[in-house]
Amino acid sequence: MADMGIGVSVKRREDARFLTGNGTYTDDINRHGQTHAIIVRSPHAHARIKKINQAKAKAMPGVVAIFTGEDMKVGSLPCGWLIKNQDGSNMVEPGHPPIAQGKVRHVGDPVVVVVAETRQQALEAAEAVTVDYEVLPSVSSLKAATKAGAPLVWDEAKGNICYDWALGDKAAVDAAFAGAHKIVKIDLVNNRLIPNAMEPRAAIGDFDKATGDYTLYTTSQNPHVIRLLMGAFVLSIPESKLRVVAPDVGGGFGSKIYHYAEEAIVTWGAGQLKRPIKWTAERSESFMSDAHGRDHVTHAELALDKDGKFLALKAETLANMGAYLSTFATCVPTYLHATLLAGVYTTPAIWCNVKAVFTNTVPVDAYRGAGRPEATFLLERIVDIAAREMKMDPAEIRRKNFIQTSQFPYQTPVALQYDTGNYDATLDMALKMIDYKGFAGRKAAAAAKGKLRGIGVSCYIEACGIAPSAVVGSLGARAGLYECANVRVHPTGSVSIFTGSHSHGQGHETTFAQVVAEKLGIPSEQIEIVHGDTAKVPFGMGTYGSRSIAVGGAALVKALDKIILKGRKIAAHLMEASEKDVEFKDGKFTVAGTDKAKTFGEVALTAYVPHNYPITELEPGLEEQAFYDPLNFTYPSGCYIAEVEIDKDTGTLEIMRFVASDDFGKIINPMIVEGQVHGGIAQGLGQALLESCVYDKDGQLLTGSYNDYCMPRADDFPNFDVQHTDKPTPCTHNPLGVKGCGEAGAIGAPPAVMNAICNALGVVHMDMPATPEKIWRAANAHMARAAE
Amino acid sequence: MPTTVSMTVNGKKVSGSIEPRTLLVQFIRETLGLTGTHVGCDTSQCGSCVVHVDGKSVKSCTILAAQAEGSDVLTIEGVAKDGKLHPMQEAFRENHGLQCGFCTPGMVMSALDLVKNNKNPSEQQIRDWLEGNICRCTGYHNIVKAIAAGAKAMA
Structure with missing residues (x-):
């Protein structure tokens, strides 16, 4: 399949649905019996919550529930990487409740969640909620926060310092500076940015009364990571009871990696109300709740x-x-x-x-x-x-x-x-x-x-x-950073790929199919790429850090190699040849030096209709999975x-x-x-x-x-x-x-x-x-x- | 008090009972279930919600559904005919003029209006016209290329 394989500018298969308005982004999804959540956010950078007045809102038409931090006592939104200070002690790691408890710490911090039958009703009721705050002194810049005597964001973080970390050989650097011909200096600011993926974040929590299962639809770059973080650390829901779906996602650029409060709020709330809850950010809400960058x-x-x-x-x-x-x-x-x-x-x-x-x-x-x-x-x-x-x-x-070029591998x-x-x-x-x-x-x-x-x-x-899991683990990462791929060959020879990588604009449905077409020699129409659903994809660490093809693609190649290996055994049996004489190229298994050949489709069918099959040595079926941890x-x-x-x-x-x-x-x-x-x-x-x-x-x-x-x-x-x-x-x-x-x-x-x-x-x-x-x-x- | 609005959308007569304050984009997405028209901002700048009302491109978040009473509305779902992409859509595909796809419907609708009035737009004219459409993925390079190619294909 040279015209569909590696190195070819194949046109994207996902484009047709996006160009005709048939993409399915989270806000396009509606669940039966769905309610709508509006989040009342802090207007203050730092304040003590004295009183939340919700009686008036509660009585308004269509209001289903009002939740505050007092109602939602769950685990903390976790941080995935522990950094050590220069003295070997741990960084300061304050808690992060999904709904503020006692204090708010930035403009946009969630304070009250209003759930109503319609979005308009929720909006109106949210307007009727009033919160009495005691405004506290705040710091909003690095300069202000590090000044002596600056107000503290967290009492436990002295001088507002989270960690004081260093890397490299200071003595060697000092010595080199001492003997330098010239020293040049710079003071710079790397300006703070707001990512602004064009699709605002959204989340729908659903709860199945029959099974007790939760489903979260969310605008995420890594649904399995959200399942792990939210399930294990925030809501205590086992993986078996929690499905996370990240359907078409309208851009991420990093901002949709993280586990956000709203995901936990709608999932937890759906369990409380036994009804789905939908939340979609307005752009102004995105500005004050999506993670920012640089600074x-x-x-x-x-x-x-x-x-x-x-x-x-x-x-x-x-x-x-x-x-x-x-x-x-x-x-x-x-x-x-x-x-x-x-x-x-x-x-x-x-x-x-x-x-x-x-x-x-x-x-x-x-x-x-x-x-x-x-x-x-x-x-x-x-x-x-x-x-x-x-x-x-x-x-x-x-x-x-x-x-x-002669110096590689080069140790910095x-x-x-x-x-x-x-x-x-x-x-x-x-x-x-x-x-x-x-x-x-x-x-x-x-x-x-x-x-x-x-x-x-x-x-x-x-x-x-x-990244290499062992390396990042030794540096404080609380996760492995491998990727997973599953290749399911169907009886007729069509193939479904389940990848833990997530596409939110990168075109994986096209590029991953190119890798499969190249390896298996089958037409691209017979290849389906599935991603973004923890109920379908075995596991995944998702897409960020330009890792999809390097890590997810490598996992895919490993799984495809296993398919070819098993296919060769089946083909060898069918052609009564020794496995070592069987070659696989352009979608065909052949025996070297003969005209014997079996197509990939014939081998797939044999795997599922194993009438003539090495059944004592080989299981029927043709499905393989691989995890790849980069070196x-x-x-x-x-x-x-x-x-x-x-x-x-x-x-x-x-x-x-x-x-x-x-x-x-x-x-x-x-x-x-x-x-x-x-x-x-x-x-x-x-x-x-x-x-x-x-x-x-x-x-x-x-x-x-x-x-x-x-x-x-x-x-x-x-x-x-x-x-x-x-x-x-x-x-x-x-x-x-x-x-x-x-x-x-x-x-x-x-x-x-x-x-x-x-x-x-x-x-x-x-x-x-x-x-x-x-x-x-x-x-x-x-x-x-x-x-x- | 709910009010009833009627209009033609993608060639079909539709009507719905809505609150008077309902925006056209809400009517399209929520009442009609045509979710190809997107909402990317709340200040009428991103252009993800562009549709055609009586042949002109309009940000459907800036007008009330009631204002479109009796109008002929075209959304992205009505652009391809008989399962075949419109030449402008085909040009976006051919020139990799989209990535995440979220701004794309608005881009295509906006481009169609440009070409209606300027059959052979220059690169600068295309870039100026797109002032009201924000894309975060493509850097606009391939969108500009796609619109130029689309215009050519439509000529």
Whole structure:
């Protein structure tokens, strides 16, 4: 099935239903007898709940129930990763009740749940609920939270510190700095973002009175993880009594990984009322209840020798956790950030300290890239500053410090071991794509029309294919990060694949089918990909960290190999040949040196109609399952270059060119990979130019709707020139040689465009987002300097 | 007090008893069960709910169902004919102009209105027209390509 196999830009099979309005997202589902929940949320950043007045609401038409934290005494929404302090003690880990108990800690914290027959009735009754609060002092920024004597979000977290963690050899770093030719420094803010998947979160809890079984329909990237976390830690429901369905999901970008309060509320509530409860977020509710991303304040220093070789890097980061610890929050600034600070360079000594800080804001967790964009931004900005101060070309200082192809496997000083890569190849390709040599001419031409033109290079690496269970376990992860696949071959030879990976835009139904078509040699129409339902899929850890094809795809290959192995035994019996002489290729079992052949379909049928069958040695049926636990992370890398023009009179910026050269190893579907990179770049440029979550000093969310939070629109960007490297380095430790591509764009793009802006303006640094106002101020300061 | 509204949706006469404050999008999704029209925001910006009312693209979250009384409404479910994708839908598929699919119905409906008035839109015209449609997945690159290709196929 070469036309449907690996490496082909097969058109997506999921598109037909989405294009005709036949997708089934959670809010499209309605259960018989369904009620509707509206959540009354805290208007205060920090307050004591004195009294909840619900009598009036209770008496209103259609109201079925009103729940408060006093009613819903269940377990705490858990945090999935324990981080140790530098002194070896555990992080501070406060509880997180689904409905606030006694105190609220951020604007949007759930306080009261109103359930009614219709959504309108629930909305009206929710309006009638009043809550008396005693407003408490709050902290909404890293700066405010870490000031001496700052109000405490949690009494047990002194100085609002969740943990104080470090990685690397500080003594070696200090020694290298002592002998350095040059030290460059940067203070930067990695701006807080709100993920904004276009489908707002939604959840429906259902309870079967006959069986006592619960079902949760939810907008999740990982239904099995939700079943585990909610069942085991929050509601004490065994897996056998809890089904979690994540149907079509309208984008995730990390924000739909986590176990959220509303999922527990509707599931628990359905059990209380013995009726289904549906909750769908309004967008303004999403803004104040979806986990946010990024929000780092960092000071970093890079030591260089006289030739521009990097000697050592140190970084000190404050990372905002928000008011509660979301599912993966604690590992983002540590194991997904500090471990990436070697980048693509041979820097021999690195030390990073991260202090995680509680604030009275929405929890912060992984958002597309998660930790790796923060690391890449830090590194690629400080490297650019180093080039400037050393008077070296930004591309050449990078090249000079690249890990060479001969050095793999390469052990970094910050825990990771890169298996393979070719950083010169992606840099060379990107330089060629943008015509780097011609930049001086383009800059002069721009200057002639009064424009400032700048170019910015960014070389990224990321750790994907998350993750070897034993490794992450030793670092505090409370879960394994393998993946599961089940292959069910039906009697007629059609195949159902049950994968623990979850598709919410990535097109797995197409790419996973390509892997199956390639391995089994059967037409794609005979392949069904099933995901997103714990009642159908045996197990799964879900989709995040660009892990689906690298981990889920590898599990699928393992299960397919088992099918082929059993098929060979059956075929050998049918063809009266020795198993070792049976070959399987293009959907046919053949005996070497003969014209004997059995199709995959014939073997499948024999497995289910075993009249002529090696029944004493082999069970009937053809179904296999595999779990795959990766041996290492995968390391996609690449080079992005942006070229911008700035109008110094207005501060407006135009991206003239954006080129991307990526190394994702082996590629299953180039069209889909390119689309993933486009989307990632757009989110990265959104962070760099447009987006920023803003709280005022009292913890009010100022960017709480699309009126205030600047989402990228079509007219903000040019077309992107995205290409795959001509010298790919396939991953060495998974059977497909794949590395993952979902996050690269969001990781590589921000420093590329910010370096271009700094280059155009001749400034050392500018924090994101680079709004026209910021650019205008910088452009005019630049002119003032030039005049001096 | 409930009121009755009647209109033509995707060529079929429909009516329903609704509260006067019911938005057109609620009528379409909840009363008619046509869930291809989506709601992605509460400030009339995302464009996931775009439908055609009397041949013009409208954000169905910005008008009341009662305002569409007697109108001819086209939703995404009415675009493909006889089980065959419309050339614009086909262009989105062909050019990978969608990922999660949530904004897609609004994008297609909006694109159809653009092409109705501008048979050969330039890249910049397409990008400007999409001001009222937000996509978080594609970076717009392939949507722009798809609309240009769709326009060509419709010519």
